[in-house]
Amino acid sequence: MGTTITHCGEVGSGNITKLANQIIVALNIAAMSEALVLGTKAGVDPETIYKAIRGGLAGSVVLDAKAPKVLARDFTPGFKIDLHIKDLQNAIMTAHEVGVPLLLTSQIMEILQTLKIDGEGLNDHSAIVHFYEKLAKIEVKRKD
DSSP states (O other), rough: SSSSSOSSSSSTHHHHHHHHHHHHHHHHHHHHHHHHHHHHHTTHHHHHHHHHHHHTOOOOOHHHHHHHHHTOOOOOOOSSSHHHHHHHHHHHHHHHHHHHOOOOHHHHHHHHHEEEEHHHSSSSGGGHHHHHHHHTTOOEEEEE
16 A cells, blocks of 8 residues: 555545546556657667656656556566456546547547457556557567
C-alpha cells in the first residue's frame, strides 16, 4: 500500500481521481511509444532517447517505469491492457454523464481495443508500443 494519503473529497471523489490517473498513465505510455518508435525508425538508439529526455520536462514516473520494459521487450503484466480498458471505459462513461469530452482518452481506448483484438489483453500496458511499431514496421529495443 502507498504511504501518501490524499483526501479527495466526498464519496466517489477518490474513484474520479483514479480515473484521472488512468487517463494520464495511458496517454503518457502512448506518447512515449510514439516518440520511441519515431526515434527508432529515424535511426536513433531508443535507449539514448530515453536517457536524454528522462531528466527533462518529458521525464516522468511512467517513462521511468515503462521505457525500460519496452527496451527489454518485457511485457509481463504489471497492469494489464484489459484492466486499463476497463478503467478507461469507466472514465469515458463518467465523462459522458457529466458532459466532458475525452478526445485523447477515446483515441487511446481504440488503440487498447485494437491491441486486445490482436491478443495483447493480458500483456502489460507498455505493450501500447506494439500498436505504433506495427504501423511503422519497426521494433523498439536496445541495440546489441
